[in-house]
Amino acid sequence: MTQTTTDRPAGRASGAVVPVLAFAGIVVAVMQTLLVPVIKDLPQLLDTAPSNATWVLTSTLLSGAVATPIMGRLGDLYGKRRMLILSLSVMVLGALVSALTSDLLLMITGRTLQGFAMGAIPLGIGLMRDMLPREKLGSAMALMSSSIGVGGGLALPAAALVAQHSDWHALFYGAAGLGVLSIALTLLVVPESPMRAEGSFDLPGALGLSAGLVLFLLPITKGSDWGWASGTTLGLFAASAVVLVLWGVMELRVKAPLVDLRTTARPAVLFTNLASIMVGVSFYVVSLVLPQLLQLPKSTGYGLGQSMVVAGLLVAPLGLTMMFTAPVYARLSAKYGPRVTLILGLLIIAIGYGAGLGLMSAPWQSLVISVLLGAGIGLAYSSLPALIVGAVPASETGAANGLNTLMRSIGTSVSSAVIGMVLADTANTVGGVEIPTMHGFRVSFLIATAAVAVGLVLALFLPGRRPSQQPQLRASSEEDAALERAEQALRGFRGRVLAADGVPVARARVTLIDRRGRQAGATLSAEDGGYALTVPAQGSYVVAVRAAGHEPLASSATHAGDDRPVDLDLSLPGETVTA
16 A cells, blocks of 8 residues: 655635735746747847747747646646746746757747646646635635636737847746746645645656657647648648547556545546546637737728737737736635536627627727636636545645646647647738738637537536535635535545544544545545545445544445445544444
8 A cells, every 4th residue: 555645734714825926826827928929030139040930939838738747647646836936936037048048949848848837727726725724715716716717818018028129038027927936825725735636757657658748749739831741741730639548547557546446436526627628729819819800901801900019909808808807716716616517608708709700890909808718718718626635635736736737738739739720720911921810710619619519519518516516615714615515415434533542633644545546535534523525436445544642544445336425434543343
Protein backbone atom coordinates (compact mmCIF):
# COMPACT_ATOMS: atom_id res chain seq x y z
CA MET A 1 0.00 0.00 0.00
CA THR A 2 1.28 3.46 -0.80
CA GLN A 3 1.83 5.95 1.95
CA THR A 4 0.29 9.36 2.43
CA THR A 5 2.49 12.38 3.06
CA THR A 6 0.83 15.36 4.68
CA ASP A 7 2.21 18.75 5.58
CA ARG A 8 0.91 20.47 8.65
CA PRO A 9 -2.62 21.75 8.06
CA ALA A 10 -2.83 25.15 6.51
CA GLY A 11 -4.38 27.87 8.52
CA ARG A 12 -7.62 29.53 7.58
CA ALA A 13 -7.13 31.15 4.21
CA SER A 14 -7.17 34.93 4.24
CA GLY A 15 -9.48 36.97 2.05
CA ALA A 16 -6.56 37.82 -0.23
CA VAL A 17 -6.00 34.21 -1.34
CA VAL A 18 -8.61 34.30 -4.11
CA PRO A 19 -7.44 37.52 -5.82
CA VAL A 20 -3.79 36.45 -5.52
CA LEU A 21 -4.45 33.06 -7.13
CA ALA A 22 -6.66 34.65 -9.80
CA PHE A 23 -3.90 37.18 -10.51
CA ALA A 24 -1.47 34.28 -11.01
CA GLY A 25 -3.89 32.73 -13.49
CA ILE A 26 -4.25 36.01 -15.39
CA VAL A 27 -0.46 36.47 -15.53
CA VAL A 28 -0.02 32.98 -16.96
CA ALA A 29 -2.82 33.46 -19.50
CA VAL A 30 -1.19 36.67 -20.74
CA MET A 31 1.48 34.48 -22.38
CA GLN A 32 -1.09 33.20 -24.90
CA THR A 33 -1.85 36.59 -26.48
CA LEU A 34 1.32 38.49 -25.61
CA LEU A 35 2.64 38.43 -29.18
CA VAL A 36 -0.67 38.74 -31.05
CA PRO A 37 -0.10 42.47 -31.83
CA VAL A 38 3.26 41.69 -33.52
CA ILE A 39 2.43 38.36 -35.20
CA LYS A 40 2.64 39.78 -38.72
CA ASP A 41 6.04 41.38 -37.96
CA LEU A 42 7.70 38.34 -36.35
CA PRO A 43 9.47 37.10 -39.52
CA GLN A 44 11.16 40.49 -39.94
CA LEU A 45 11.89 40.93 -36.23
CA LEU A 46 13.52 37.49 -35.99
CA ASP A 47 15.06 37.54 -39.47
CA THR A 48 13.47 34.25 -40.48
CA ALA A 49 10.85 32.75 -42.75
CA PRO A 50 7.14 33.06 -41.79
CA SER A 51 6.85 29.28 -41.36
CA ASN A 52 9.70 29.32 -38.84
CA ALA A 53 8.34 32.37 -36.99
CA THR A 54 5.10 30.53 -36.22
CA TRP A 55 7.09 28.27 -33.87
CA VAL A 56 7.32 31.22 -31.47
CA LEU A 57 3.58 30.73 -30.89
CA THR A 58 3.40 26.97 -31.42
CA SER A 59 6.11 26.21 -28.84
CA THR A 60 4.15 27.96 -26.08
CA LEU A 61 1.01 26.04 -26.97
CA LEU A 62 2.76 22.66 -26.98
CA SER A 63 4.65 23.15 -23.72
CA GLY A 64 1.50 24.43 -21.99
CA ALA A 65 -0.46 21.37 -23.09
CA VAL A 66 2.25 19.00 -21.87
CA ALA A 67 2.89 20.78 -18.57
CA THR A 68 -0.73 21.18 -17.48
CA PRO A 69 -1.57 17.58 -16.42
CA ILE A 70 1.99 16.93 -15.21
CA MET A 71 2.07 19.95 -12.87
CA GLY A 72 -1.41 19.09 -11.63
CA ARG A 73 -0.26 15.61 -10.60
CA LEU A 74 2.96 16.92 -9.03
CA GLY A 75 0.87 19.40 -7.07
CA ASP A 76 -1.36 16.61 -5.75
CA LEU A 77 1.73 14.66 -4.65
CA TYR A 78 4.13 17.30 -3.34
CA GLY A 79 2.12 20.45 -2.70
CA LYS A 80 0.07 22.67 -5.01
CA ARG A 81 1.53 25.95 -3.72
CA ARG A 82 5.05 24.63 -4.22
CA MET A 83 4.33 23.65 -7.83
CA LEU A 84 2.51 26.95 -8.47
CA ILE A 85 5.61 28.89 -7.46
CA LEU A 86 7.77 26.59 -9.60
CA SER A 87 5.50 27.17 -12.62
CA LEU A 88 5.66 30.94 -12.22
CA SER A 89 9.44 30.83 -11.75
CA VAL A 90 9.89 28.90 -15.00
CA MET A 91 7.69 31.46 -16.74
CA VAL A 92 9.83 34.35 -15.44
CA LEU A 93 12.99 32.60 -16.63
CA GLY A 94 11.44 32.08 -20.07
CA ALA A 95 10.33 35.72 -20.30
CA LEU A 96 13.84 36.94 -19.49
CA VAL A 97 15.37 34.60 -22.09
CA SER A 98 13.01 36.00 -24.74
CA ALA A 99 13.57 39.59 -23.60
CA LEU A 100 17.33 39.34 -24.13
CA THR A 101 17.41 37.83 -27.62
CA SER A 102 16.29 38.19 -31.22
CA ASP A 103 17.67 34.78 -32.17
CA LEU A 104 14.94 32.39 -33.33
CA LEU A 105 16.09 29.30 -31.41
CA LEU A 106 16.60 31.19 -28.15
CA MET A 107 13.25 32.91 -28.61
CA ILE A 108 11.53 29.55 -29.09
CA THR A 109 13.29 28.24 -25.97
CA GLY A 110 12.06 31.19 -23.93
CA ARG A 111 8.52 30.86 -25.25
CA THR A 112 8.54 27.13 -24.44
CA LEU A 113 9.43 27.91 -20.83
CA GLN A 114 6.67 30.53 -20.69
CA GLY A 115 4.06 27.99 -21.82
CA PHE A 116 5.13 25.65 -19.03
CA ALA A 117 3.36 27.95 -16.56
CA MET A 118 -0.14 26.98 -17.81
CA GLY A 119 -0.19 24.41 -15.02
CA ALA A 120 -0.83 27.29 -12.61
CA ILE A 121 -4.55 27.32 -13.51
CA PRO A 122 -5.44 23.81 -12.20
CA LEU A 123 -3.04 24.25 -9.26
CA GLY A 124 -4.87 27.41 -8.22
CA ILE A 125 -8.24 25.67 -8.49
CA GLY A 126 -6.92 22.80 -6.35
CA LEU A 127 -5.66 25.20 -3.67
CA MET A 128 -9.04 26.88 -3.55
CA ARG A 129 -10.83 23.58 -3.08
CA ASP A 130 -8.51 22.54 -0.28
CA MET A 131 -8.66 25.78 1.71
CA LEU A 132 -11.76 27.86 1.09
CA PRO A 133 -15.11 27.67 2.89
CA ARG A 134 -17.77 26.08 0.72
CA GLU A 135 -19.83 29.27 0.47
CA LYS A 136 -16.88 31.04 -1.21
CA LEU A 137 -15.68 28.17 -3.33
CA GLY A 138 -18.06 28.52 -6.27
CA SER A 139 -17.27 32.10 -7.20
CA ALA A 140 -13.54 31.62 -6.45
CA MET A 141 -13.16 28.64 -8.79
CA ALA A 142 -15.21 30.48 -11.40
CA LEU A 143 -12.83 33.43 -11.29
CA MET A 144 -9.76 31.18 -11.45
CA SER A 145 -11.14 29.22 -14.39
CA SER A 146 -12.10 32.40 -16.23
CA SER A 147 -8.62 33.86 -15.71
CA ILE A 148 -7.56 32.08 -18.92
CA GLY A 149 -9.87 34.29 -20.92
CA VAL A 150 -9.46 37.35 -18.71
CA GLY A 151 -5.68 37.35 -19.08
CA GLY A 152 -5.87 36.76 -22.81
CA GLY A 153 -8.45 39.52 -23.31
CA LEU A 154 -6.73 42.15 -21.18
CA ALA A 155 -3.31 41.40 -22.67
CA LEU A 156 -4.42 42.40 -26.17
CA PRO A 157 -4.79 46.19 -25.63
CA ALA A 158 -1.87 46.37 -23.19
CA ALA A 159 0.46 44.45 -25.51
CA ALA A 160 -0.71 46.52 -28.49
CA LEU A 161 0.03 49.75 -26.63
CA VAL A 162 3.53 48.60 -25.68
CA ALA A 163 4.31 47.21 -29.14
CA GLN A 164 3.11 50.41 -30.83
CA HIS A 165 5.19 52.80 -28.69
CA SER A 166 8.21 50.78 -27.53
CA ASP A 167 10.65 48.03 -28.48
CA TRP A 168 8.78 44.71 -28.68
CA HIS A 169 11.18 43.09 -26.18
CA ALA A 170 9.55 45.27 -23.53
CA LEU A 171 6.59 42.87 -23.68
CA PHE A 172 8.74 40.14 -22.14
CA TYR A 173 10.22 42.41 -19.47
CA GLY A 174 6.69 43.32 -18.47
CA ALA A 175 5.68 39.64 -18.35
CA ALA A 176 8.71 38.82 -16.18
CA GLY A 177 7.81 41.65 -13.80
CA LEU A 178 4.23 40.41 -13.48
CA GLY A 179 5.55 36.90 -12.78
CA VAL A 180 7.88 38.12 -10.01
CA LEU A 181 5.03 40.08 -8.44
CA SER A 182 2.77 37.01 -8.57
CA ILE A 183 5.44 34.83 -6.91
CA ALA A 184 5.92 37.38 -4.12
CA LEU A 185 2.18 37.64 -3.46
CA THR A 186 1.81 33.85 -3.45
CA LEU A 187 4.64 33.45 -0.92
CA LEU A 188 3.14 36.13 1.33
CA VAL A 189 -0.55 35.23 1.16
CA VAL A 190 -1.20 31.66 0.01
CA PRO A 191 -0.61 28.80 2.50
CA GLU A 192 0.29 25.30 1.38
CA SER A 193 -2.53 22.77 1.12
CA PRO A 194 -2.42 19.82 3.57
CA MET A 195 -3.98 17.48 1.01
CA ARG A 196 -1.68 14.92 -0.64
CA ALA A 197 -2.36 12.12 -3.07
CA GLU A 198 -0.88 8.72 -2.36
CA GLY A 199 1.76 7.07 -4.53
CA SER A 200 4.68 8.41 -6.53
CA PHE A 201 5.09 10.39 -9.72
CA ASP A 202 4.46 8.31 -12.84
CA LEU A 203 7.47 9.32 -14.97
CA PRO A 204 6.82 6.80 -17.81
CA GLY A 205 3.22 8.02 -17.90
CA ALA A 206 4.37 11.65 -18.09
CA LEU A 207 6.77 10.88 -20.94
CA GLY A 208 4.15 8.86 -22.81
CA LEU A 209 1.49 11.55 -22.48
CA SER A 210 3.96 14.26 -23.48
CA ALA A 211 4.99 12.34 -26.60
CA GLY A 212 1.38 11.63 -27.55
CA LEU A 213 0.29 15.24 -27.08
CA VAL A 214 3.22 16.65 -29.08
CA LEU A 215 2.57 14.19 -31.91
CA PHE A 216 -1.13 15.17 -31.89
CA LEU A 217 -0.90 18.95 -31.46
CA LEU A 218 2.05 19.47 -33.79
CA PRO A 219 0.18 18.56 -37.00
CA ILE A 220 -2.87 20.50 -35.79
CA THR A 221 -0.86 23.68 -35.42
CA LYS A 222 1.28 23.15 -38.55
CA GLY A 223 -1.14 21.27 -40.81
CA SER A 224 -2.08 24.35 -42.82
CA ASP A 225 1.62 24.93 -43.62
CA TRP A 226 2.51 21.29 -44.34
CA GLY A 227 -0.76 20.36 -46.04
CA TRP A 228 -3.52 18.39 -44.29
CA ALA A 229 -3.12 15.42 -46.63
CA SER A 230 0.69 15.41 -46.56
CA GLY A 231 2.58 12.36 -45.36
CA THR A 232 4.09 14.31 -42.47
CA THR A 233 0.72 15.45 -41.13
CA LEU A 234 -1.02 12.09 -41.50
CA GLY A 235 2.01 10.22 -40.18
CA LEU A 236 2.14 12.32 -37.03
CA PHE A 237 -1.59 11.84 -36.40
CA ALA A 238 -1.18 8.06 -36.80
CA ALA A 239 1.85 8.05 -34.49
CA SER A 240 -0.04 10.04 -31.86
CA ALA A 241 -2.92 7.54 -31.95
CA VAL A 242 -0.54 4.61 -31.43
CA VAL A 243 1.38 6.33 -28.62
CA LEU A 244 -1.76 7.46 -26.77
CA VAL A 245 -3.36 4.00 -26.99
CA LEU A 246 -0.21 2.36 -25.62
CA TRP A 247 -0.02 5.06 -22.95
CA GLY A 248 -3.63 4.37 -21.94
CA VAL A 249 -2.99 0.62 -21.62
CA MET A 250 0.06 1.34 -19.46
CA GLU A 251 -1.83 3.80 -17.23
CA LEU A 252 -4.54 1.23 -16.52
CA ARG A 253 -1.88 -1.13 -15.15
CA VAL A 254 -0.03 1.38 -12.95
CA LYS A 255 -1.02 1.62 -9.28
CA ALA A 256 -0.45 5.38 -9.10
CA PRO A 257 -0.99 6.68 -12.67
CA LEU A 258 -0.43 10.21 -13.89
CA VAL A 259 -4.07 10.26 -15.06
CA ASP A 260 -6.62 7.93 -13.49
CA LEU A 261 -8.40 6.85 -16.67
CA ARG A 262 -11.09 5.02 -14.72
CA THR A 263 -12.02 8.27 -12.99
CA THR A 264 -11.78 10.10 -16.31
CA ALA A 265 -14.26 7.63 -17.82
CA ARG A 266 -16.98 8.61 -15.33
CA PRO A 267 -19.79 10.36 -17.25
CA ALA A 268 -19.48 13.55 -15.18
CA VAL A 269 -15.76 13.81 -15.97
CA LEU A 270 -15.81 12.49 -19.54
CA PHE A 271 -18.60 14.72 -20.86
CA THR A 272 -17.24 17.74 -19.00
CA ASN A 273 -13.86 17.28 -20.68
CA LEU A 274 -15.42 16.80 -24.11
CA ALA A 275 -17.57 19.91 -23.64
CA SER A 276 -14.41 21.78 -22.57
CA ILE A 277 -12.90 21.16 -26.00
CA MET A 278 -15.93 22.80 -27.63
CA VAL A 279 -15.77 25.79 -25.28
CA GLY A 280 -12.08 26.19 -26.11
CA VAL A 281 -12.89 26.19 -29.82
CA SER A 282 -15.56 28.88 -29.39
CA PHE A 283 -13.34 31.10 -27.25
CA TYR A 284 -10.45 31.25 -29.70
CA VAL A 285 -12.55 32.01 -32.79
CA VAL A 286 -13.51 35.48 -31.57
CA SER A 287 -9.90 36.16 -30.58
CA LEU A 288 -8.77 35.39 -34.13
CA VAL A 289 -11.57 37.07 -36.10
CA LEU A 290 -12.46 40.37 -34.42
CA PRO A 291 -8.94 41.91 -34.17
CA GLN A 292 -8.35 41.23 -37.87
CA LEU A 293 -11.73 42.61 -38.93
CA LEU A 294 -11.21 45.75 -36.86
CA GLN A 295 -7.72 46.45 -38.25
CA LEU A 296 -8.41 45.81 -41.94
CA PRO A 297 -8.51 49.07 -43.92
CA LYS A 298 -11.89 50.51 -44.93
CA SER A 299 -10.78 50.38 -48.55
CA THR A 300 -11.53 46.63 -48.53
CA GLY A 301 -15.23 47.47 -48.30
CA TYR A 302 -15.74 45.62 -45.02
CA GLY A 303 -12.69 46.39 -42.87
CA LEU A 304 -13.28 48.76 -39.95
CA GLY A 305 -9.96 50.64 -40.19
CA GLN A 306 -9.07 50.79 -36.50
CA SER A 307 -5.59 51.05 -35.00
CA MET A 308 -3.90 48.19 -33.18
CA VAL A 309 -4.64 49.75 -29.77
CA VAL A 310 -8.28 50.60 -30.51
CA ALA A 311 -8.87 47.07 -31.82
CA GLY A 312 -7.44 45.67 -28.60
CA LEU A 313 -9.66 47.94 -26.51
CA LEU A 314 -12.78 46.89 -28.40
CA VAL A 315 -11.99 43.21 -27.81
CA ALA A 316 -10.93 43.72 -24.15
CA PRO A 317 -14.55 43.55 -22.83
CA LEU A 318 -14.42 39.85 -23.69
CA GLY A 319 -12.05 39.31 -20.76
CA LEU A 320 -13.60 41.91 -18.48
CA THR A 321 -17.08 40.41 -18.87
CA MET A 322 -15.70 36.97 -18.09
CA MET A 323 -14.21 38.33 -14.86
CA PHE A 324 -17.44 40.01 -13.76
CA THR A 325 -19.44 36.87 -14.58
CA ALA A 326 -17.84 34.89 -11.71
CA PRO A 327 -20.15 36.15 -8.90
CA VAL A 328 -23.19 35.75 -11.18
CA TYR A 329 -22.14 32.18 -11.87
CA ALA A 330 -21.83 31.48 -8.12
CA ARG A 331 -25.44 32.49 -7.50
CA LEU A 332 -26.79 30.57 -10.47
CA SER A 333 -24.76 27.48 -9.68
CA ALA A 334 -25.80 27.53 -6.02
CA LYS A 335 -29.44 27.49 -7.08
CA TYR A 336 -29.43 25.33 -10.20
CA GLY A 337 -26.06 23.52 -10.27
CA PRO A 338 -23.01 23.88 -12.57
CA ARG A 339 -24.58 21.72 -15.29
CA VAL A 340 -27.37 24.23 -15.80
CA THR A 341 -24.95 27.17 -15.83
CA LEU A 342 -22.79 25.39 -18.41
CA ILE A 343 -25.82 24.92 -20.65
CA LEU A 344 -26.86 28.56 -20.12
CA GLY A 345 -23.33 29.74 -20.97
CA LEU A 346 -23.28 27.69 -24.18
CA LEU A 347 -26.66 29.12 -25.20
CA ILE A 348 -25.39 32.68 -24.70
CA ILE A 349 -22.28 31.89 -26.77
CA ALA A 350 -24.52 30.58 -29.56
CA ILE A 351 -26.59 33.77 -29.42
CA GLY A 352 -23.41 35.87 -29.52
CA TYR A 353 -22.03 34.16 -32.61
CA GLY A 354 -25.45 34.10 -34.28
CA ALA A 355 -25.83 37.84 -33.72
CA GLY A 356 -22.24 38.34 -34.84
CA LEU A 357 -23.07 37.10 -38.33
CA GLY A 358 -25.00 40.34 -38.83
CA LEU A 359 -22.97 42.65 -36.58
CA MET A 360 -19.74 43.19 -38.49
CA SER A 361 -20.25 46.60 -40.08
CA ALA A 362 -19.25 49.01 -37.27
CA PRO A 363 -16.71 49.08 -34.40
CA TRP A 364 -19.41 49.38 -31.73
CA GLN A 365 -20.92 46.10 -32.97
CA SER A 366 -17.64 44.34 -32.15
CA LEU A 367 -18.05 45.65 -28.62
CA VAL A 368 -21.53 44.09 -28.38
CA ILE A 369 -20.22 40.75 -29.66
CA SER A 370 -17.34 40.83 -27.15
CA VAL A 371 -19.68 41.45 -24.20
CA LEU A 372 -22.14 38.73 -25.23
CA LEU A 373 -19.45 36.14 -25.85
CA GLY A 374 -17.59 37.14 -22.67
CA ALA A 375 -20.72 36.50 -20.59
CA GLY A 376 -21.35 33.11 -22.20
CA ILE A 377 -17.75 31.92 -22.16
CA GLY A 378 -17.39 33.18 -18.58
CA LEU A 379 -20.37 31.08 -17.43
CA ALA A 380 -19.16 28.03 -19.35
CA TYR A 381 -15.55 28.28 -18.15
CA SER A 382 -16.71 28.85 -14.57
CA SER A 383 -18.86 25.71 -14.60
CA LEU A 384 -16.10 23.34 -15.74
CA PRO A 385 -13.95 23.14 -12.56
CA ALA A 386 -17.05 22.81 -10.37
CA LEU A 387 -18.21 19.83 -12.42
CA ILE A 388 -14.76 18.23 -12.20
CA VAL A 389 -14.30 18.94 -8.47
CA GLY A 390 -17.69 17.42 -7.71
CA ALA A 391 -16.76 14.19 -9.48
CA VAL A 392 -13.26 13.36 -8.18
CA PRO A 393 -11.64 12.84 -4.76
CA ALA A 394 -10.00 15.88 -3.17
CA SER A 395 -6.54 14.32 -3.53
CA GLU A 396 -6.94 14.17 -7.32
CA THR A 397 -8.19 17.73 -7.85
CA GLY A 398 -4.96 19.07 -9.34
CA ALA A 399 -4.50 16.27 -11.86
CA ALA A 400 -8.19 16.21 -12.84
CA ASN A 401 -8.38 19.98 -13.39
CA GLY A 402 -5.04 19.81 -15.19
CA LEU A 403 -6.56 17.36 -17.64
CA ASN A 404 -9.61 19.60 -18.03
CA THR A 405 -7.41 22.62 -18.75
CA LEU A 406 -5.59 20.46 -21.30
CA MET A 407 -8.91 19.75 -23.03
CA ARG A 408 -9.52 23.49 -23.34
CA SER A 409 -6.02 23.91 -24.78
CA ILE A 410 -6.75 21.21 -27.35
CA GLY A 411 -9.92 23.13 -28.25
CA THR A 412 -8.02 26.37 -28.80
CA SER A 413 -5.37 24.50 -30.82
CA VAL A 414 -7.97 22.95 -33.09
CA SER A 415 -9.71 26.32 -33.40
CA SER A 416 -6.47 28.08 -34.32
CA ALA A 417 -5.64 25.52 -37.00
CA VAL A 418 -9.13 25.28 -38.53
CA ILE A 419 -9.90 29.01 -38.51
CA GLY A 420 -6.43 29.79 -39.85
CA MET A 421 -7.05 27.37 -42.71
CA VAL A 422 -10.52 28.81 -43.42
CA LEU A 423 -9.28 32.41 -43.48
CA ALA A 424 -6.35 31.46 -45.71
CA ASP A 425 -8.48 29.49 -48.18
CA THR A 426 -11.07 32.27 -48.48
CA ALA A 427 -8.57 35.17 -48.62
CA ASN A 428 -8.15 37.54 -51.55
CA THR A 429 -4.67 38.38 -52.84
CA VAL A 430 -4.14 42.13 -53.17
CA GLY A 431 -0.70 43.38 -54.22
CA GLY A 432 0.85 40.05 -53.34
CA VAL A 433 -0.67 40.13 -49.83
CA GLU A 434 -3.45 37.75 -48.71
CA ILE A 435 -6.33 39.62 -47.07
CA PRO A 436 -9.09 37.76 -45.15
CA THR A 437 -12.58 38.17 -46.57
CA MET A 438 -15.94 38.78 -44.92
CA HIS A 439 -17.00 35.36 -46.20
CA GLY A 440 -14.12 33.80 -44.25
CA PHE A 441 -15.08 35.67 -41.09
CA ARG A 442 -18.69 34.50 -41.33
CA VAL A 443 -17.69 30.90 -42.00
CA SER A 444 -15.47 31.09 -38.89
CA PHE A 445 -18.44 32.27 -36.81
CA LEU A 446 -20.54 29.41 -38.20
CA ILE A 447 -17.84 26.92 -37.19
CA ALA A 448 -17.87 28.35 -33.66
CA THR A 449 -21.66 28.04 -33.56
CA ALA A 450 -21.44 24.41 -34.64
CA ALA A 451 -18.86 23.71 -31.90
CA VAL A 452 -21.19 25.26 -29.33
CA ALA A 453 -24.06 23.08 -30.58
CA VAL A 454 -21.92 19.96 -30.06
CA GLY A 455 -21.02 21.26 -26.59
CA LEU A 456 -24.70 21.67 -25.75
CA VAL A 457 -25.44 18.07 -26.72
CA LEU A 458 -22.53 16.86 -24.57
CA ALA A 459 -23.67 19.00 -21.62
CA LEU A 460 -27.12 17.42 -21.78
CA PHE A 461 -25.49 14.03 -21.08
CA LEU A 462 -23.95 15.29 -17.84
CA PRO A 463 -25.52 13.78 -14.70
CA GLY A 464 -28.01 16.20 -13.18
CA ARG A 465 -28.45 17.03 -9.51
CA ARG A 466 -30.62 14.57 -7.62
CA PRO A 467 -33.86 16.01 -6.22
CA SER A 468 -32.64 15.27 -2.69
CA GLN A 469 -29.49 17.31 -3.15
CA GLN A 470 -29.25 20.68 -1.47
CA PRO A 471 -27.70 23.78 -3.03
CA GLN A 472 -23.94 23.49 -3.28
CA LEU A 473 -22.93 26.51 -1.25
CA ARG A 474 -24.09 25.32 2.16
CA ALA A 475 -21.23 23.89 4.17
CA SER A 476 -18.99 26.13 6.28
CA SER A 477 -15.68 24.50 5.40
CA GLU A 478 -14.11 22.34 2.72
CA GLU A 479 -14.00 19.34 5.05
CA ASP A 480 -17.72 19.74 5.78
CA ALA A 481 -18.36 20.19 2.07
CA ALA A 482 -16.61 16.91 1.28
CA LEU A 483 -18.69 15.21 3.99
CA GLU A 484 -21.91 16.71 2.71
CA ARG A 485 -21.18 15.70 -0.87
CA ALA A 486 -20.35 12.13 0.14
CA GLU A 487 -23.44 11.81 2.33
CA GLN A 488 -25.64 13.10 -0.48
CA ALA A 489 -24.23 10.40 -2.75
CA LEU A 490 -25.41 7.83 -0.12
CA ARG A 491 -23.44 4.90 -1.51
CA GLY A 492 -20.32 4.45 0.61
CA PHE A 493 -18.89 4.31 4.13
CA ARG A 494 -19.46 6.83 6.89
CA GLY A 495 -18.69 7.08 10.56
CA ARG A 496 -16.31 8.70 13.02
CA VAL A 497 -12.58 8.52 13.68
CA LEU A 498 -11.97 8.06 17.43
CA ALA A 499 -8.95 7.86 19.69
CA ALA A 500 -8.51 4.90 22.07
CA ASP A 501 -10.30 6.84 24.82
CA GLY A 502 -13.24 7.64 22.55
CA VAL A 503 -12.27 11.27 21.85
CA PRO A 504 -13.02 12.33 18.24
CA VAL A 505 -9.94 12.79 16.02
CA ALA A 506 -10.17 15.79 13.70
CA ARG A 507 -8.33 16.10 10.35
CA ALA A 508 -7.43 12.42 10.24
CA ARG A 509 -6.66 11.22 6.73
CA VAL A 510 -9.14 8.50 5.72
CA THR A 511 -8.31 6.67 2.49
CA LEU A 512 -10.33 4.06 0.60
CA ILE A 513 -8.26 1.35 -1.17
CA ASP A 514 -9.80 -1.07 -3.67
CA ARG A 515 -8.88 -4.73 -4.20
CA ARG A 516 -6.13 -3.82 -6.69
CA GLY A 517 -4.40 -1.59 -4.18
CA ARG A 518 -5.54 1.62 -5.92
CA GLN A 519 -6.86 4.65 -4.10
CA ALA A 520 -10.64 4.85 -4.63
CA GLY A 521 -11.28 7.91 -2.44
CA ALA A 522 -9.89 10.05 0.36
CA THR A 523 -11.08 12.68 2.82
CA LEU A 524 -10.24 14.40 6.12
CA SER A 525 -12.30 13.82 9.24
CA ALA A 526 -14.29 16.81 10.51
CA GLU A 527 -14.01 18.45 13.94
CA ASP A 528 -16.36 15.84 15.44
CA GLY A 529 -14.33 13.02 13.87
CA GLY A 530 -16.97 12.40 11.22
CA TYR A 531 -16.04 11.22 7.72
CA ALA A 532 -17.80 9.91 4.63
CA LEU A 533 -16.44 8.16 1.52
CA THR A 534 -18.29 7.14 -1.61
CA VAL A 535 -17.51 3.82 -3.31
CA PRO A 536 -17.21 3.49 -7.11
CA ALA A 537 -18.69 -0.04 -7.11
CA GLN A 538 -19.67 -2.89 -4.83
CA GLY A 539 -16.95 -5.08 -3.38
CA SER A 540 -14.29 -5.33 -0.71
CA TYR A 541 -12.18 -2.36 0.30
CA VAL A 542 -9.54 -1.36 2.83
CA VAL A 543 -10.23 1.79 4.84
CA ALA A 544 -6.89 3.23 5.99
CA VAL A 545 -6.56 6.00 8.61
CA ARG A 546 -3.56 8.14 9.50
CA ALA A 547 -3.50 10.91 12.08
CA ALA A 548 -0.78 12.82 13.87
CA GLY A 549 0.11 11.22 17.22
CA HIS A 550 -1.61 7.92 16.45
CA GLU A 551 -0.60 4.61 14.94
CA PRO A 552 -2.07 4.10 11.44
CA LEU A 553 -5.05 1.80 11.04
CA ALA A 554 -6.11 -0.34 8.07
CA SER A 555 -9.43 -2.16 8.19
CA SER A 556 -11.24 -4.37 5.67
CA ALA A 557 -14.82 -3.49 4.78
CA THR A 558 -17.39 -4.62 2.23
CA HIS A 559 -20.09 -2.62 0.45
CA ALA A 560 -23.03 -4.16 -1.38
CA GLY A 561 -23.11 -1.36 -3.97
CA ASP A 562 -26.66 -0.22 -3.19
CA ASP A 563 -27.78 3.23 -2.05
CA ARG A 564 -27.38 2.47 1.65
CA PRO A 565 -24.32 3.80 3.48
CA VAL A 566 -22.30 1.42 5.64
CA ASP A 567 -21.69 2.83 9.13
CA LEU A 568 -18.06 2.26 10.06
CA ASP A 569 -16.45 3.85 13.11
CA LEU A 570 -12.64 3.73 13.19
CA SER A 571 -10.78 3.57 16.50
CA LEU A 572 -7.10 4.64 16.71
CA PRO A 573 -5.37 2.49 17.76
CA GLY A 574 -7.51 -0.57 18.33
CA GLU A 575 -10.19 -2.63 16.69
CA THR A 576 -12.66 -1.38 14.13
CA VAL A 577 -16.16 -1.10 15.53
CA THR A 578 -19.02 -1.52 13.06
CA ALA A 579 -22.33 0.00 14.07
